[in-house]
Amino acid sequence: MAVIGKQTRKVDGLELITGQAKFTGDYRFPGMVYGAVKRAGVPAGRLTGVDAEAARAIQGVVDVLTAADIPGPNLIGVLPPFDQPLLAANEIRYAGESVALVIAETAEEARRAADAVSVSIEPYEPILTMDQALAPDARKIHETGNVTLSKKLIKGEIEPAFETADVIVEGTFETSFQEHAYLEPETVCAVPGRRFTLYASCQSPFHIRGHVAANLNAPASSVKVIQASTGGSFGGKDDVATEIGSLACIAAQRLNRPVMIAHERKESIIGSNLRHAARIRIKTGAMSDGKIVARQIHVLLDGGAYASESPFVTMKTLIHAAGPYRIENVAVESTSVYTNKTYCGAFRGFGVPQVTFASESQIDELAEKLGIDRLEIRRINGLRAGDPNATGQVYDQSVGLLETIEEIAKQPAGSEQTTDDRYVYGTGYASVAQGISNGAEGVDVTGASVQMSQDGSVLVGIGLTELGQGSRTVYALIAAEVLGVDVDSVSVRLVDTDAVHDSGPTVASRSTTVGGMAVHKAATEVRTSLVSMAALMFKTDQENIELRDGFAILKMDDSARIPIREVATAAYWTGFPVMNLAFSKAPDANFDDETHQGNVYIAYNYGTHRMDVRVDRRTGEVDVLNHFAAHDVGRVINPLGLEGQVEGASLMGFGLAHMERIRYADGIIQNANFADYAVPSIKDRIPTTTIAVEDPNPTGPFGAKGAGEPPVAAAAAVFANAIADAVGVRFTRLPITREDILDAVRGRDDG
């Protein structure tokens, strides 16, 4: 390999760190006005009136829109039937609900005027817990009831297996809502014209285009969405970008002026989706030799006011709850419910962190009960190639879980420990599997174009978005490898829905795997033209030609070489296509809808982590001394990019496990700012060491598998297990805060 697997800096890194990259908020257009929304402020009720008179009187205000002003259906969502209005018409389902949109000459005027809009709401008793939502006589938040989706996975027969088990462990685990906390809050800018142009900080531009067009009551082809440089997304800039993107376009159409809507941090927290809070009841039966014979799991997900991605997260938890283990008898029931809180949806990991925390905590409890080493019990039960997983799917290769366990087992022991009784030390382990590609969540198609100019430079276009995760660099490396040029001669364009093909959403760790395959395919077609041309130029057969180091080279005589730019020029004038648009379609998922047995994902990323912690018995403060994260990624495309993904995802998992908790009081978020909501700071980063296991995946480019999500789940679970080991108390709720740890230390000392 010439470039694949080599340390490569992000192709867009320089423009980002030098401030050259243009974010949506950087755009300015003549006559541009600004939008701000009035939010309900109460979690549940009937909207009886909106009085905008005072707002209209404020200097600079040019327009106020309510639900009646939406030309289209006034609905957005991820799955039909869409259930979320752009502006509430009748029902108020959460406190952050948008009720009116104010447009003014400046952002400050728009904000002030939005505050001046007066809304009349007849409040309902809000439904704030999953138990309240599921009570038989509960008020229905939506006409369909309070269950968003409930599904079952059934493999084998658990009851007889539990009867034969030598030991059974049971427990209930809970996790909290988590905020994405990207650097750049959601921002859109709509420019009207014969067609609409929407610049957006977003994750899935084609999804936005569809909703904008529908709510404008206009054809999709009349809308062009350009993804500006995007300061993070992590799953969070999908629904909300369709919401404010549609609103901005509708206002731009009414006023015939460009409209920018930029969320403030507080809005970004209360008015866009969070990670689902979860309650997971889990029971595991095993034989005395450590072999797990049955698992039964009930997952409840608090999805908040709207469906968003809840159905897909429900499916994901269903499929992943039993963990990366060979268990013959599994029963899972996963249910997402509506409550009168901020809606929940996609967030890096997509339900897997919640169930992995429960599952891996219980694996440790089982190991303790059986007196088996914690890595050994994972070894005994871990999936191998050829084993059916929880859905009965069998992979005959690229199941590298055991290798990740062995990599972890051979890491050096932790650093020296002080004998001071102030500190206690612990080590945790956790394993994870996370499905790659849309899988159970739908068809998975990506379109990518590769074109070579006559100077030998390459332009790649793809409908998947760069969000900071490094996907442009991955695509550049794949194209460069196939075409025999260096990475610097490859450009990957920003996503413009006019110029690239709909590639579905940028989710599910699918960019490298599914997107990379499309780029590989398109680049290979261009390569065929170049090789054909070079063969003509060398007057030889195609199999004697290789493309390398920017040259077409005669294999038998390394000194016989023609620069690729000359080959490209000749190919162009000869009429050989030097551009190709290719589609990559992942094999369809194929499973039974009642039992969820079947083939779901094109591959899984497997991982095992170890974390060493030191706990201050006086304050509950935790220092993470070591963190080893081994993942089977099939093939490493860019080691630097992989490290970035593993370190970043691990820190997010650490935040979920230790620091981050959205606090509600009466349905209102109390800590919608970064002073009171503790996202990890740079000083809280953990010393993650990334270890790559490469068990090639036949469905990915060069054998690669996605890696952006899986470490979140493993890092959260490994933290919980390390703390339990240090303190001697099993925690059943995330986050495990300093307060929780101190309480446990004191409780144990007193006991």
Next chain:
Amino acid sequence: MRYLKPSSVEEAADLLESSQGMILAGGTDLCVYMAEGVVDPEALIDIGDLDAMRGIQAAKSDHGDVIRIGACTTIAEIATSEALPTCLRQGAQAVGSPQIRNLGTIGGNVCNASPCGDTLAPLLTLDARFVLRSSGGTRTVESGDFFTGPKQTVLGPGEILEFIEIPAASCARASAFRMIGNRKGQAISQVNAAVSLTIADGRMSDIRVAVGSVAPIPLRLTKLEGVLDGQPIDDVSLAAIREPVLEGIRPIDDVRSTATYRQEVTVSLVFDAWAECVGRASGEGECR
């Protein structure tokens, strides 16, 4: 809203007297309150770059030799000034982020009077005095008398904090500061603590202990000071200070922490700050 930019502290005091305005220095607290709608001042009187109100220097006051700190001296300057006692520098280092420290001022931290302000407990342990300016002249208030409640002080209408004075005698004592927040960087104190003391012949004297975020105002722990005064350092232990610390504080549950956690942690922070003081007092020729 009017934006006013006086060219002297006297003019600032006059503007404050004649308007319904508020003083703006670094703006790191005030702008947050304005954004949240907590305050909506008729005018902002920006004193942030009045040179006469900035800087750290030795001076003589009515009370003798002092270090005089202009109220508009930035937290970043406080955090790095070798002329200042350790606990005050450490407290300033604990404030917010580099950006906040570059903008925020010590006068702002004091006048905002949040019980969790990280320079407040240090100033209490250093017997700092605050020089307040109004159009009628100046008056001096002891730091221990300045704070009257959460975000409340003895500052009258039309009064501006002009200088903070730290007696030279306080600067001669060893001191240290400790805090804990909800994360390691850019955190607001759940509890903070400062200690200053003198050690001679293995015994402690001139002890000051102050804590923040465990009562409506930053507090001196006079009971603990009394217990420690004159004692040999070897007699001090975590267990020995526990009761006197807990007697002095009145923590509450809020969005940042719980009363129980604050109690436990206060004892630990006070002990750690004390231990650092002792270590420094025993070292030779080191900055105190």
